[in-house]
Amino acid sequence: KNQVEQSPQSLIILEGKNCTLQCNYTVSPFSNLRWYKQDTGRGPVSLTIMTFSENTKSNGRYTATLDADTKQSSLHITASQLSDSASYICVVSGGHNAGNMLTFGGGTRLMVKP
Amino acid sequence: EAGVAQSPRYKIIEKRQSVAFWCNPISGHATLYWYQQILGQGPKLLIQFQNNGVVDDSQLPKDRFSAERLKGVDSTLKIQPAKLEDSAVYLCASSFRTERSTDTQYFGPGTRLTVL
Numbered sequence: 001k002n003q004v005e006q007s008p009q010s011l012i013i014l015e016g017k018n019c020t021l022q023c024n025y026t027v028s029p030f031s032n033l034r035w036y037k038q039d040t041g042r043g044p045v046s047l048t049i050m051t052f053s054e055n056t057k058s059n060g061r062y063t064a065t066l067d068a069d070t071k072q073s074s075l076h077i078t079a080s081q082l083s084d085s086a087s088y089i090c091v092v093s094g095g096h097n098a099g100n101m102l103t104f105g106g107g108t109r110l111m112v113k114p
Numbered sequence: 115e116a117g118v119a120q121s122p123r124y125k126i127i128e129k130r131q132s133v134a135f136w137c138n139p140i141s142g143h144a145t146l147y148w149y150q151q152i153l154g155q156g157p158k159l160l161i162q163f164q165n166n167g168v169v170d171d172s173q174l175p176k177d178r179f180s181a182e183r184l185k186g187v188d189s190t191l192k193i194q195p196a197k198l199e200d201s202a203v204y205l206c207a208s209s210f211r212t213e214r215s216t217d218t219q220y221f222g223p224g225t226r227l228t229v230l
Contacts, residue, residue, distance in 0.1 A: 043220075
């Protein structure tokens with residue numbers, strides 16, 4: 001069964017600190033992996049997308065890594081800001097029809113405090 | 115560029131009532147998705163349209179949920195009759211092409227439904 005598990009479920013950090021969110025998946029065959037940011041009351045917004053051959057990708061203070069061998073990804077946030085408070089969702093594309101299935105993780109709810 | 119529009123933003127109904135949600139995708143986007151997001155969970159795909167045709171509705175509870183995109187632009191999602199477990203945020207997303215895995219989906223703000 002295709003699954004995406006994210007950890008931790010929730011996280012509280014102080015402004016200016018770094019943090020790392022984890023995503024483990026069992027989706028096979030694998031096509032790509034996206035990280036989305038979802039602000040409260042808003043729809044998700046894509047941060048990064050990585051294919052099998054990419055093991056790191058940055059978008060400003062956000063850096064995503066991918067280890068396709070261990071089926072793990074992480075999202076590292078550097079020098080956190082209050083505006084980083086949101087849910088972060090990992091989405092893996094693949095499965096029986098590799099170009100068609102999206103499996104969503106449950107998200108990590110991040111709160112950045114001043 | 116205008117984003118994906120959804121209305122209403124909030125809706126409260128009693129169980130067994132009917133409700134409808136509306137979505138206007140980004141202009142020129144061929145593909146439209148409806149998702150259900152229960153509190154604390156990731157979105158779950160309900161239905162995918164390409165223009166006015168259904169591509170995937172395998173996870174749509176067809177006994178009570180229906181959706182249409184008659185002219186290949188706006189779409190409506192209906193629940194009739196609603197159950198308590200339908201309480202969730204209903205997200206609409208659109209993308210330029212049909213390739214679900216590689217094409218970026220742009221999400222609307224969602225409609226938060228509470229069923230009492």
